[in-house]
Amino acid sequence: MSLRDRLLTRRRSGSNTTPVGAPADPTPPGPVPAVTTPQQTPVPRTQAATASSGMYGRRIEVEPVSPLDQVKIDLHRKLVERLDLEALEQIPDEKHLNSEIRSVVSELLRQESKPLTVADREDIIEQVLYEITGLGPIEPLFRDLSISDILVNGSKEIYIERAGRLSRVAASFRNDAHLLAVIDRIVSRVGRRVDESSPMVDARLPDGSRVNAIIPPLALDGPVLSIRRFGIDLSIQKLIDNGTLNQKMATIIAGCVAARLNILISGGTGSGKTTLLNAMASFIPADQRIITIEDAAELRLQQDHVVRLETRPPNAEGEGEVTPRDLVKNALRMRPDRIIVGEVRSGEALDMLQAMNTGHEGSMTTIHANSPRDSLARLETMILMSGSNLPDRAMREQISSALDVIIQISRLSDGTRRIVSIVEVTGMEGRVTATQEIFRFKRKGVAPSGEVIGEFETTGVRPSFMEKLHIAGVDVANDIFAEGMTQ
C-alpha cells in the first residue's frame, strides 16, 4: 500500500496516539463541551474540557466564520477524520510529511463542489498544513525572520515587533479554543503544559525562541501568547552596524571580557540585554569552560565547550523546583572558567556575586534596571531577598568588589537599541558604591520621522580597569578615552 493510501486509511478505532503537532482526536469521549461546535478546530481534550468547566468565567465566543474559512475548517475536520495519524507519526522528515499532506489535501479539494481559485486552493493547502503541523495563523509570522516578537492577546489581537516597532496584524485565531489548541501544541512539544492547574508557562522552542503563555483565569481577556524569536543573528558586528554601539565601545568590551572582568548588563524589558550578553560571550576564549544558567535557555554561544543549565518550575504538586540559586551553587562544583547567568532576579544575585569574588572572574549576567545606579540598588534588594542579613555596608562592599563594569542598554522611542552608558565600578566611597561613566549615548533630539538623534561620546575618564586589561595582555590605545564624540 502506498504511503498516501496508508495516510488516507481511516484511523483505527481505539487508537489514541496523537503525533506531535497533529490535532488531537476531534471527538473525545465524555461530555462534549457546550462551546465545541462542528465549526471549531478540534481542541485537545484537556482544553475542551477546561473550556466547558467554566474556568474562564465567560463563555468562549465562537465568531461567525467567512465561507472560505468554513471550507478550510470543514476540510481540516475531514482530514483529521481520514488521515491515519499513526502513519503520519512515522514520517520523520518534515518535508516529506508536508508533501504527503499537500497531496492528500489537494485530492480532498478536488472532491469539493465549491468553486475555488488557484490562489484560494493554495491558501487552503497552506493553512491546513499550518494547522496540522504548525502554529496556525501565526505560522507565517513565525517564518518571517524579520519579526522579532509575536504577541497574541486573546484570539483576535495579534501584534508583531519588527525592527523595534510594534504593529498589529490582520491575522487572527478563530476563537479562544483555537488559540489554546495552538498554545497546547507549542508547549507540549517541549514537554511543558498549560491548563487550569498551571495557567502560565515558559518554554523554549527548538530554534531557541522563547515562549510564554498565560491563560484565563489569570489572563482576563483570553489566552495570551508571547513569542520572542531568536531567528535573527545579532553578532557584535551586527550590533555595531545597527548602531547599538560603536567600534570603540566594542573594543573596550572585548578587552573587558577577555581580561575576565565581571560584567553586569542592565536594561529594561526587551531592551536587548540577552542579545548583548550573547554577542559579548563571543569574546570569551574558546579554551575556557563556560556554564550558562537560564530560566529558559536563550543564549546561543558559539564556543564548543559550553554547558547549558536550565531551571525547573515546580510540578503540579508544587515539588521539584530547581532555582537559579541551586544551579549557581551546583555550577561552582563543575570547574567553570566562566559562569553566565541569563538574568538575576532574586537570591541567586548573592551567589553570583560571591562567585565573582572568589575566583570565578569573568562572569556575566543581566539585570532588569533603568540605570546603572538603579541596577546597584536592585542588586541590594536581591541580596536581601536571598535571606542574607548582611549589613548595608558589607552588602555594598560585596557588590563593589565583585562588579567591574555595568553596561546599560536601552530601547529608545524609535525602537532602536543603544548602549546608553558604560560605567566602571571603582569601589566604595564612604558608604556608597562608587562608579564612573566611561561612555554614554548623548541624545540630541528627535527627527520629524521619530528617529532619535544622538551620538556616542567618551567622558574623558580613563578607566582604572585598564591595568587589569594590561595584565591580561589586552592593550587598548589610550586615545580611545579622549573626551568627545566617538565613532
Ligand SMILES: Nc1ncnc2c1ncn2[C@@H]1O[C@H](COP(=O)(O)OP(=O)(O)OP(=O)(O)O)[C@@H](O)[C@H]1O
Ligand atoms: N541591539 C539590538 N538591535 C536590534 N534588535 C535587537 C537588539 N537587541 C535585541 N534586539 C531584539 O529585541 C528583542 C529583545 O531582545 P532581548 O531578548 O535580547 O531583550 P532582553 O532585554 O533580554 O528582554 P527581556 O527583558 O524580555 O529578557 C529580540 O527579539 C531581539 O532580536
Ligand SMILES: [Mg+2]
Ligand atoms: Mg532577556
